[in-house]
Amino acid sequence: MEGFLFSASIYLGAAVLAVPVAARLGLGSVLGYLAAGILIGPVLGLVGAETKDLQHFAEFGVVMMLFLIGLELEPRALWDMRHRLIGLGGLQITLSTAAFMGGAMLLGLSWSVALAVGLIFALSSTAIVLQTLSEKGLMQTAGGRSTFSVLLTQDIAVIPMLALLPLLALPKAVTLDGDGSINRHLEDGHGSAHGSLSLVADLPGWGVTLVTIGAIGAIILAGVYLARPVFRYIHAAHLREMFTALALLIVVGISFLMMLVGLSPALGAFLAGVVLANSEFRHELETDIEPFKGLLLGLFFITVGAGINFAVLQSxxxxxxxxxxxxxxxxxxxxxxxxxxxxxxxxxxxxxxLGLAQAGEFGFVLTAFSLGQNVIPVALSERILLIIALSMLITPLLFILMELIDKYSSDPAVQAVEHDEIDTDGTVIIAGVGRFGQIVNRLVGSAGFNTVVIDHDIKTIDLMRRFGFKGFFGDPTRPDMLRAAGLADARVLVVALDDPAAAIKLVLYARKERPDLHIIARARDRSDVFRLYRAGANDIVREMFDSSLRAGRYVLENIGLTEFEAAEAERMFYAHDRHAIRELAEVWDPETTSGENKAYVARAKELERDLEASLLTILEARRSED
Structure with missing residues (x-):
């Protein structure tokens, strides 16, 4: 018992220390878990032989991950994405697998081992790439959407890969030398099914097929017809822990059924997730499974890191x-x-x-699975794990390389699209015409005023023109574009750019050129508000502020306040917030986060108390009058 508690403390402590550091450095949680495993394993030697036993338990996190992926993939949504998934994603997996398989065979590996290697390296890191795309705001770009489609295809493809790999396993009479070549021995056993539960061990081929189809059909039928009554029965007990128990029972039970018929537990879990994707209890399942998936998957990556043999790298x-x-x-x-x-x-x-060029976390899964199925030898698996880990560690550098290429690119396809010549001027210049800027443009234009719209996305400008709106392609931060747009005579400049740095650059230049110009700027949060305020913007609109304020008014109207009282509270809050922003701007420090700025925190608390007192006073006075 003491040994178990000591090991658990080591693993959890390493994760708690390493993962937040990796996340703050922008490396992602997967690399943090790997680093934690490397630290407690090869570096400090705090864990040893128990790592392999623990890894078998931790692999259940992979099963839960695939169940959650299935829950997110409604059959109809998959069908709508079929062309991109099969086309772009399918080609990437097929061509990459073929390329790596060919290279592995040239290095002397047998075709079965080479195919397993190709499948392992064809996958990319979903965790690292999606996190990086979100952090850099690239998810909605054409490249980001294509990248997401390929990652989704790869996640789905893991299922058939797990089903295929056992077919590549050599018989018990065959083992693998360290380089992956075949070495044959006399049969010394009675088959893999000996001593284990199996429904198909002694069946003929057609019997195995029927039992397998029956198991898959049972999962589908249970998901369609049995899930709702069972969930309603559990819901009637009003015990939260029973939902968690049922969610775990679904995953564990299906995994056990798949093992009985000789299939991958991950295949059954994924299939069950897809079947339950349309269920009204989908979100309950996601909420209950997510913590277990996160911990077990993190534990799996730690055991992978702890099991990496760095002696191979040194040799x-x-x-x-x-x-x-x-x-x-x-x-x-x-x-x-x-x-x-x-x-x-x-x-x-x-x-x-460059975003998808690395190997991925599912490569660790397939490597461990292939090793357990006697598809690849131990020596080769150690090299593969090292190569996957190194490629993932290089991923942040690949994104930096992408930014450098983008900055100094001489791609003729990009240079061929030249900025438009602005042949008109207007009272209002709108820089950026995304969801924010287009509403401003429509409102001002509908009121009879001329606008000059500039955006650096040619597709957005083309889409505007299809709907009859005039816009110009170009970089709104360039002085020549602003002068051509009529900056010298404009009355209002609307800065609606997605990039906060570009927005501040534009406000600074416009304020320098036109001290009398009225500048209205879009901000993401309070930090952006303070920066734009110092840059010289007159009116600053936070993206979510007005919509959130309106939602708050609806809440007040539906919990007892009259429409007038709710509107008064909304008006008071709005006025107080504008006053608070000006007050807090005086103590805001761009070099310090708001939570660590003591003067900022103290003033924010004072202003919040003032707001509560003012709202209560107004509401009480209004009720007294009534």
């Missing part, structure tokens, strides 16, 4: 590093060809190419 560092670079290069070439074929241009092309 032949140039070969391992060269193979890691070759993986990124080969995969990058395949992705670049697909990007060109998909007509991705400029930054989107490089985002797609």
């Amino acid at each position: 032949d560092p140039f070969a391992i590093l060269g193979l890691a670079a070759a993986v990124i290069l080969i995969k990058g070439l395949v992705l670049y060809v697909l990007a060109r074929a998909s007509k991705l241009q400029g930054r989107d092309r490089w985002l797609f190419t």
Whole structure:
């Protein structure tokens, strides 16, 4: 018992220390877990032989991950995305697998081992790439959407891969040498089914097929007809822990059924998730399973890191590093060809190419699974794990490289699109015409005033023109574009750019050129408000402020206040917030986060107390009058 508690403390402590640091550095949680495992394993030697036993338990986190992926994929949504998934994603997996398989066979591996290697390296890191896309605001770009489609295809493809890999396993009479070549021995056992539960161990081929189809059909029928009555029965007990128990029972029970018929537990979990995706209890399942999935999957990555044999890297560092670079290069070439074929241009092309060029966390899963199924030898698996980890560690550098290429790109496809010549001027200049800017443009234009709209996204401008709105393609932060748009005579400048740094740059220049110009700027949060305020903007509108304020008024109207009282509270809150912003701007420090700025925190608390007192006073006075 003491040994178990000590090991648990080591694993959890390493995760708590390493993962937040990796997240703050922008490396992602997966790399944090790997680093934690490397620290307590190869570096400090705090864990040892129990790692492999623990890894079998932690692999259940992968099963839960695939169940949650299935819950997010409604059959209708999958069908609507079929062209992109099968086309772009399917080609990426097929071509990458073929390229890596060919390279592995040239290095002397047998075709079955080479195919397993190709499947492992064809996958990219969903966790790292999606987190990076979200942090950099690239998810809605053409390159970001294409990248997401490929990642989704890869996640789905893990299921057939897990089903295929056991078919590549060599019989018990065959083992693998360290280099993956075949070494044959005399049969010394009675089959893998000996001593384990199995419904198909002694059945003929047609019997195995029937039992397998029956098991899959049972999962589908239970999900369609049995799930709702069972969930309603559990709901009647009004015990939260019973929902958690049922969610775990679904995953564990289906995994056990799949093992009985000789299939991958992950396949059954994914299938059950897809079947339950349309259920009204889907969100309950996600909420209950997510914590277990996160902990077990994190534990799995820690055990992978702890099990990495760095002696292999020390024994032949140039070969391992060269193979890691070759993986990124080969995969990058395949992705670049697909990007060109998909007509991705400029930054989107490089985002797609470099963003997916690494190996991924599912590679660890497939490697461990292949090793357990006697598909690849131990020595080769140790090299594969090192190559995957190194490629993932290089991923942040690939995104930096993408930004450098984008900055100094000489891509003729990008240069071919020249900025428009602005042949008109207006009372109002609108810089940026996304969801925010287009509403401003429609309102002002409908009132009979002329606007000059400038945006750096040619697709957005083309879409505007299709609907009869006039706009100009160009960089609104460029002085020549602003002068051509009539900055010298304009009365109002609306800064509605997505990029906060570009917005501040534009406000600074416009205020310098036109001290009398009225500047209205869009801000994401209070920090942006303070920066724009110091840059010289007159009116600053936070993206979510007005809509949130209106939602709050609706809440007050439906919990007892009259419409007039709710409107008064909304008006008071709005006026107080404008006053508070000016007050807090005086103590805001751009070099310190708001939570660590003592003067800011103290003043914010004072202003919040003032707001509560003012609202209560007004509401009490209004009720007294009534």
